[in-house]
Amino acid sequence: MILVSTHKPARFPGVSPRLTFVQGFTLTEMAIVLFIVALLLGAMVLPLTAQMDARDNGDAQKTLAEIRDALIGYAVSRAGRPYLPCPDTDGDGAEDRAGSACTNAEGDIPWNTLGLGRLDPWNRAYRYRVTPEFSNNTGFLLTTAGDLRVCTDNACGTPVATAIPAVLLSKGKNGAGANANEVENSDDDNDFVSKDPDPNYDDLVLWLSPNILFNRMVAAGRLP
Numbered sequence: 161m162i163l164v165s166t167h168k169p170a171r172f173p174g175v176s177p178r179l180t181f182v183q184g185f186t187l188t189e190m191a192i193v194l195f196i197v198a199l200l201l202g203a204m205v206l207p208l209t210a211q212m213d214a215r216d217n218g219d220a221q222k223t224l225a226e227i228r229d230a231l232i233g234y235a236v237s238r239a240g241r242p243y244l245p246c247p248d249t250d251g252d253g254a255e256d257r258a259g260s261a262c263t264n265a266e267g268d269i270p271w272n273t274l275g276l277g278r279l280d281p282w283n284r285a286y287r288y289r290v291t292p293e294f295s296n297n298t299g300f301l302l303t304t305a306g307d308l309r310v311c312t313d314n315a316c317g318t319p320v321a322t323a324i325p326a327v328l329l330s331k332g333k334n335g336a337g338a339n340a341n342e343v344e345n346s347d348d349d350n351d352f353v354s355k356d357p358d359p360n361y362d363d364l365v366l367w368l369s370p371n372i373l374f375n376r377m378v379a380a381g382r383l384p
């Protein structure tokens with residue numbers, strides 16, 4: 161809203177021009193409005209991507225937790241002493257076991273054996289590594305120690321967890337990244353990195369704590 165004089169300057173001194181309010185926008189006002197709209201649109205588009213990423217990450221975390229529960233359910237339901245399933249190493253979703261031991265300590269989640277967790281939100285298989293002493297079908301005891309470690313970086317100066325029976329992993333939106341912390345999660349050894357996401361790290365790592373596993377076996381009457 162602006163004030164505009166609708167009359168020519170007064171011809172006679174002492175008589176001031178009459179002022180009238182005129183409805184409408186000046187170019188400056190239009191520019192300000194457009195600028196604000198552009199700001200708002202920009203502010204909406206970025207969070208939309210962030211929201212979708214957050215939703216996918218949340219879905220993956222939820223599925224990883226369900227897979228972890230399914231591992232415990234698998235162990236509880238064994239006929240003899242409890243043991244964990246082997247990884248799937250040939251892509252058919254069934255665990256790959258050669259005799260009493262796993263063909264490999266690491267592979268994809270045996271989604272068909274467990275009944276869930278075929279692909280993560282980015283259409284890649286969830287990964288799974290298990291300590292051989294926990295996956296041998298001779299079964300584990302309350303004294304069995306895991307051989308996996310979870311650390312906050314690839315140097316692993318401060319392990320978050322040690323003696324872990326099994327680790328579950330989604331490689332996140334960027335897949336197996338080239339960053340050293342992500343490489344640590346794809347190098348087929350006993351160490352994994354779990355940390356807050358950054359521009360070069362988006363892996364999601366979940367592990368099966370020996371205390372939870374043992375507690376559930378005792379509660380189910382399967383151990384000792």
Ligand SMILES: [Ca+2]
Pocket residue numbers: 247248249250251252253254255256
């Ligand atoms: Ca298989």
Ligand SMILES: [Ca+2]
Pocket residue numbers: 331332333334335336337342361362363
């Ligand atoms: Ca990743």
Ligand SMILES: [Ca+2]
Pocket residue numbers: 343344345346347348349350351352
């Ligand atoms: Ca590693």
